[in-house]
Amino acid sequence: MPEQHSTLREQRRAETQRMIQRHAVRLFTERGYSATTVTDVAEAAGVSPMTVYRHFPTKEDLVLVDQHARILAERITATPAGQPLVSRIGRALIDSAATLTGEGDDDGDGAADRRFLLARLQLMISTPALRARHLDAHYALQQAIVDALGDEAGDPDSAFQAQAAAGASLAALHTALVRWAEDDGRTRLPDLIAKALGAAFGDDVVAPAGSAEAQ
Known part of the structure; x- marks a missing residue:
């Protein structure tokens, strides 16, 4: 009880x-x-x-407060170990964005979630005080990714590699978020994130697990 x-x-x-x-x-x-x-x-x-x-x-x-770090950590923990770090992180970023924007639910809560997230992002971009604090959130998200990798980032060298992969992936995420906000949400956010990650690391990096590109 x-x-x-x-x-x-x-x-x-x-x-x-x-x-x-x-x-x-x-x-x-x-x-x-x-x-x-x-x-x-x-x-x-x-x-x-x-x-x-x-x-x-x-x-x-x-x-600024949201559930992104928790959802992202859950997605990373669920991905198979042994894949390249940027593949695991990139796939988790795309999947968590789909969850946060309610993809697949265009008529109910999903549409409201997208409008809410879009409004928050537009405020972050247009408000200097929020842009400064957003950088702190970026570092917190980077650490959440490293923590979610667990033993794979357990020694100093592995932790450094995980931080580098997370930082680079989050830079691509930021680029996609800015584009999404400037485009007023007309393009699917998961697609923009995949495109940004592909530009940074190659299209095969974020291919779905089990696809021909991932093998």
Whole structure:
């Protein structure tokens, strides 16, 4: 029973966090990031400013906080060991983008998820304070990738190789994200990521596992 209560609390916390963040991104988009206060966000979400800060310690976090690191780590952990690092990381980046953008669900929550992610990215690109903090998130995502590789990055030399592969792959990801935001989401994000990774490492690097290109 205690575990069930804990799970329900976590679900409610996650739902509250998502609700606050969606109101924040909407207000930032409509009014401008600088012109919108945390109090404005709290009023729109129907909660107190203290509740907002409990979920998002800084105003920047209202845009930057997401589930990408967790989803990406899960995808990397699920890929077979022994493949080239950039192949594993690239495939995980593409798959996690498909999850985050709700690919395959164009009429329901998937379309809303894409619009929300697109609005967040456009805010990051257009707001100097968010661009600076986004770099910190980039480093955190790089470390999440290295951690997900586990024993394969267990010694200093392997960790260095993993960090280099992750950093290069994330640079390609960033290029795809900027293009997606500038294109107002008209192209599928997973396709843009695959194209960017292909330009950086070769098209065979991100070929699906088991395909002719991957063999």
